[in-house]
Each structure stands twice: as C-alpha cells, then as structure tokens.
Amino acid sequence: MQTLSQLPVYRDRHLTLLTDLYQLTMMYGQFCAGRHEERVVFDLFYRQNPCGNGYVIAAGLEQAAWYLSHLHFTDEDLAYLRSLQMFSEAFLDHLKDFRFSGDLYAVPEGTVVFPNEPIIRVEGPVLEVQLIESAILSFVNHQSLIATKARRIVEAAETNFRRPGSPVIEMGLRRAQNIDASVFGARAAFIGGCVATSNVMAAESYNLPVVGTQAHSWIQSFSSELESFRGYADAFPDDTVLLVDTYDVLRSGVPNAIIVGKELAAKGHQLKGIRIDSGDLAYLSKRARQMLDAAGLTETAIVASSDLDEYTIRDLVTQGAEIDTWGVGTHLITSSECPALGCVYKLVAEEVDGRLEPRIKVSENPSKVTNPGKKKLLRLYVEDHAVADLITLWDEVYDPNEELELFDPIHTYKRKVISNYKIEELLIPVFIAGKLVYDLPDIATIQKRVEEQLKYFSSEVLRHLKPHEYHVDLSQQLWDLKQTLLRQWQKS
C-alpha cells in the first residue's frame, strides 16, 4: 500500500469518521451487549442498472482497500465521539485498538456485473464490518457509476464507423460534485474507456494522459483572434489545438486557424487540431473539415465539446459529423441522467455458536428480499461466450464436465442445461484476516479488463437502450435455502 498512500488524492487523509452515526450507535449497542466480536458476513450489491444500461462496471475497490488499510481512531476522533456524550469510556477505549481484521472478497475493478450479484463480500467481527459500510458504499457507488456512464459515452463515440474509435476525453472538473468526485471520477472515466482527462490532479494521481488547450478568455485577451492563435502556437508549436468558436467558427475561427496551420507547416510543425465548443456540431464540423482539407490541413483533427452525452454523440455520429475527438464534461462526471448507483450492504450470515448461520432480509417488495448465506459468484462460459452468472453458497463445488441445469430464480419453469462449460470465480481475496493480499492492478490493466470482459457478452446485453437481461441464476442449494428461510419467516 506504500504506493497508494503516496497518491496526491490520498496523502495524509484520515477517513475513519467518514461513516453514518448509526454505524457507531449500532457498534456501541453490540459492545454493550457483549456481542461485538461476533462474526458476520455482509454482501455489497445493487438492484437496478443505472441509465437503462444492461450492466455495471465495478470500480472503487482500490479506494476501499486504501481506506481499510488505514482505518484507526485517532485521539482526536475519540475526543469528538466523547463530545457527543453518547458512548461509554469503555467503548471509546476499545476503539483505540480498532483495526480492520476481517476478510474481504471482491470482483476485480473493471469486472462487468449485474443486479443482485455480490460485488464485495466482507466477513469479520460485527464491530468492524459495520463501521465500513457507508464509506465503502460511497466509493463503489460513485466509481462504478461513472465507469459505467463513461463506457456508454465511449461506445457511442466508437459507433462512428467512418472514424472508428474516436476517443473521448474527460473534462468535467468544474461541474463535478467537489474535489473527490472530479479526481476519482476521472479515474473511473478512464476505466470506462476515456483516453485522457483535463484534470491535472487526477492525471498526476493516476498517471493518466492529460490534455488541454485554451479557453475563450485566452482568445479575448488578445487584440485579435489571429494574434491569440499565433501566441498559442508560439508556446506549443507541436501541441496546438485552437478554439475556433469565440467569434464565428466558419467566418473567423477556421480561416484564422488555417493561416496559423500554414505558418506552423512552414516552420516544420503541424497544427494538431481545432476545437468547436458551441453551435451545431454536425454542420460546423463538416464545413470545417472541408475547409481544413481544402487548405491541405488534412491531418488537423477536429475536437468537439459542448454539453455532450452518449445520446448527442450517437446522433452526431449518425449525421456524419466530422469529429475526431470528443470532450465530455458535465454529463459524464455527474452521470447526470442518473447520478447515483444504489449499491446496498446487507447482512447475509452471522456466527452462532461458532457456525455461520444464513440470514435473510424480507420485504413487502419481492425484489428487496436478499439472497441469504455466505456466497460465491460464478461466471459460466460456453465456447467463450458468457451464458449466465450463478450465485452459489460458498462451499458448493461444480464439475464443469457434468451437465448443469440452470433456472430462472423467479420464473423457475425457464430452464436450460449446459455442459462443457468453463467457470470463472469472480470474487477473489483482497483482505484475509485484515491483511491486504491482493496486488492492486494499475489503471491501464483495469481499463483493459473492461474491454476484454465485454467481448464475452452478446451485443443484446450490451445495447444502450432496453438491453436484453443477462441471466443471473441461483444455485439449487441457494434457492432451496432462500425458500426455507422465507417459509420459516412466514410461520414466525
């Protein structure tokens, strides 16, 4: 964790009190009842995909790992808790030695996940497992949301068959919901497929490519647009992208950019690009492309920005907009269409007399009934195609050479038999007995994992609008256990 702690975004931060008060009151209640050492198992999962997407890209584990590794109560924390006059000295004294000593299993960041799947499973003394709920939910909810939104935007840009793979740049700092939202948001955007950020702090923290040119104020601060372009090209002859919409894109901006492009060419440089930040991007980009090409600046790229999201980008692409790079701000960094992912963290098992007993949370709303017990999450592949995910009890063993009958956990008549399948166990050990045992991958590796994962799913599941629902089934044992517990509850 040495390296992580050096990241500017983490350095010297202390987050132990980043929790909801009810975690502390429950911890105190357990302590008063002498039950604080009891082992419990909690699952972290979400119930509904955001933005109408068919899946979520899991992210935020690195932040959770940093947080768990550094968890401890300082004297100042304890003084504050004492000031609330809610807790006994014995409890506060107990917190002095608090460390996370539990086990945490998680899907690697960049994993494609689906509703109701355990993304993280935590097991340990109830005091510890309770405290961490709020912070870990915030990290995973935020980063998974932005990674997923970024993926949608990147895919919209990639549908541009005329310019395959037009890259997307994250540039939302000024509209982000404060500092961490911008920095961890830029990280998540990169995981989702963005190629760069404008946020210098995020770039430094995560070694991301960082890009940026000039704002309208730069243009305004010169006596003419042409002079402002020349001034910028002087400072960055090999990295000049000129903002052409301060006065009039086609009558002033592009003609002036062409003058500077030719001047740069005469000195052995090349005008890297122009940026259009307002107006009708389809019309303006097509006309600008013609003008640049006619002037011989065929390699000068067109960058577009201006309130873009996946829907606008897809429409512009469909209309043949000549846009090489997309700069996306507000809608990406806030996931404006759906600014929260609803991951929850639920008790699924509890130690009684040395044995883990499954627990279920019942609700009037059937979709809110939890899957009980300590579990595993398996992804089943047939011929390199992900056919279903299977949630099983943690000690179940499957032989992929035997036939396996899968069934829908609600409409159980829907059944399917598979054979010769491959199993990927998605929950991997991250902390064992409080020790970080997982080698946190770098962000490029995580981004690559997303790309590779998505290849295994059918395009129907990956569709942006009304995607096909991927199969997430329960094993027969887990399904039986759930029914048994539900019947017990009905009788009680």
Next chain:
Amino acid sequence: MQTLSQLPVYRDRHLTLLTDLYQLTMMYGQFCAGRHEERVVFDLFYRQNPCGNGYVIAAGLEQAAWYLSHLHFTDEDLAYLRSLQMFSEAFLDHLKDFRFSGDLYAVPEGTVVFPNEPIIRVEGPVLEVQLIESAILSFVNHQSLIATKARRIVEAAETNFRRPGSPVIEMGLRRAQNIDASVFGARAAFIGGCVATSNVMAAESYNLPVVGTQAHSWIQSFSSELESFRGYADAFPDDTVLLVDTYDVLRSGVPNAIIVGKELAAKGHQLKGIRIDSGDLAYLSKRARQMLDAAGLTETAIVASSDLDEYTIRDLVTQGAEIDTWGVGTHLITSSECPALGCVYKLVAEEVDGRLEPRIKVSENPSKVTNPGKKKLLRLYVEDHAVADLITLWDEVYDPNEELELFDPIHTYKRKVISNYKIEELLIPVFIAGKLVYDLPDIATIQKRVEEQLKYFSSEVLRHLKPHEYHVDLSQQLWDLKQTLLRQWQKS
C-alpha cells in the same frame, strides 16, 4: 484561517494541481509572451436556475477562501509539471513563488442570487486569476447546487401546516459522489435548512448536529425484532428511534415498538421515535400514529425515509401523512433531478496601459453574451421588499433619495420607476491584495442568512414550479457599454 485549516476535511490537503491543464498551458502562453503580470477581472456567474427553481443559494465561498489561502506549488507539483515536457524551466521557476495576490469580492454564503449576477469577482495578475478557475467553479457549483436543492426539500416539509416545520435530516453519505461530495454536501444541506446530518465526518468538520439510530442488519442480528429493540433501548434509553419496517410495520414493528416504549416509560424514559423506511409512508404513518397515540406514546415521533425528494414529501404532506421528521438521502446529496449547476467564469476586463478596459464575450446564442466590465451587484429594496437587483459598473454611485428608472435589459420597453429605496451592495471584499480580509461566518450564521434573505422576496419568486422571474437589470451605463461593444464587434 487557522481554524479552517484544522477542519478534518481540509487538514493537510494540497490542491494546487486541482485545475484543468488548459489553465496551465494558457498561463505558460502568457508567460512566454511576457504578459503574465497583466491585471484582469473575471466574473463568476450562472445562466440558468437548477431544478426549475427561481433562484440559487450561493455557497462554497469558505472552501474557495481556504483554497486561495493555501495555493502554492510544491517541489512535487513542479516535478510533475516538468515531467509533462510542456513547460520551460523559467516558467516552472516562476511558479515557485506563486501565491494568490489578487482581490476577490463575493456575495456572502447564504445569499439568494439570480442568473447572470456576478457571485464572485476576481481581479489580479492573469497568471493567478486563470489558475483558480476550475477549482473555484467546482466548489461553488457543488455547494450552491446542494444548498438550493436542500432549500426546496426543507420548504416542501415545512408546508405541513399540521406539523409546521417538520425538520429534514441529510443522510446521503452512501450515495454521494465520493468523500467531498458527502462532507461539503452535508454542509451545503445545512445551509439550505437541514437540521442535522448522519455523516460523522461532516458533523465534526462543521459542528453540525449528528443523528442516527439503527439499520435493518441490527434488527436481523437478534433472534427477534422485540429483542433487537430492547437491546437498542438498553444502550440509548433517552435517544431511541426504532426502525419498524424490517418485517411488517403494522403487525410487528409498531406493536414491538409500543412494548419497548412502555418499558422505557416504566423506567422514566421516553421512546423518542420510530422510523419507517419502506412501504407507503402516508398510509403507514397515519396508522402508526393512531397506534402510538392509543398506547399513550403521543410524544413518540415518526421519522420517514425512503427515496424522498421535495415532490414526494409535498405529496405525502398533502395526503396528511403523520411524519414528524424527514430523512433524505440520494435526491438531496446528488441533487438527482439536476446534478450540476452551470456557473462559469468569464473575462470581463483587462488592464491595457494601466487602465482597466472592458471585455465582452460574444456568442451566436444571445443568452451567452457576457456583461462587460468590472461591476457591482446591488439589491434594491422598497419598504423591506426586494424589488430588483441592479448590475452596475463598479464606480457608479446611486442616491436612493432620487428616483431611479429600471428597465428590462432585453425588452427595454418594460420600465419601472422606484424612489425611496434602499441599496444593499452584495459583493463584499474577501481578499484584498491576496490577504483574507473577510471574517468567514460560522455555518449557523449562514443558515440564518438564508432564512432572513428569503423573507424579502415575494412568494411568486420562491415558488418551486414555474416561479415568477425576479428582475435582474443592468444600469443604463452598463447597458450602454454592452451595446457599444456589441456594435464594435459587429463592425470588426
């Protein structure tokens, strides 16, 4: 600033690189051109109210003040910038002594503001005024947005004439867009009128009331709901709010709460409340109130939570829901309906030969044409009623004993003469020559300012849906200047 720096949320943070790269490239461009000492004036303002509201509550100034007071480039910052291979050593060397030396005027936090009004005005060397844009926008955009959203929610709860002033508690940590969004969001929610937060770190940072009871997992971890309620009441006999919806609100939760309430009463305590977190809150709260009252627990409050926002709260209130306290999470902490406020930061004047010259940003979109020049923002009152805001040039002087003719800056035939009015100058000095000269008020004072300010506005302006547009006018001098600059631009 001593105190501010001690706040847990600020402690030891270093944010100088929290900026968009283009600020640094423009700074470098200015430096290369030898223009980096030129004085400029920038205005921070927004163009459109969020969530269909009629105004915005300005917030985030404290964070901006902390940021500006601590701005400097460390060796590590410079090493990172050097690694980008974009900047000369002379420039990096120049940054070593970088401090904010400018003037900053701002409306106090908690001020009610309107579209196109300068909320912050910054004047200083272009190098400094440029760097700070991205961070300050993020702080002000985020906190103003959440304060405004909170105000809407608090007002919805306050329309409950049967229970006037039912308080709203902020409890969105787990759905916040990462750490700062939760902490500064809780601060902004309090400014908007929330009475407490569940977020311990926010409460410690800003000395906010902090509340919380138990989660479903607490209930599940006991052999019965009744035992779980007793366990909690044992730990907090005078501060017990029981979560009654784990199994069945009316058949199990409320009856068990009544048992514990009577047991507490027998010991001289009082059951503080019950919380309903799912189901139909109108029906359940009314039935629960009847049951509690019938059992003599008339002072036991009903707390409701469950995906609430201002619209749901208002509907529930209209239906006579018996809810005493509202816990609001996702929709408040993300302002889910509209998760970004669009403040911008625009050049309005620039020093040429020792004199400030006004600058205008023209756009094809008339609403995006800026108001040029260094300006003041005046609020005009007639008989304790705010009648209009007037944006003037900074050196204009008005005599409130003389008649003043106001006119709509677009539809100029709409005119109105006022007399015997009072003037409030809204932009006050915060930094002068880089020195913090403003005594930052505490959060309770800011919250109170919101309440007091709103009294001066008509209910039509304060309405949540389709509010009346408050008059924001330009002075004749400013209007004339704008027209002159627009004509000059058309001719050029």
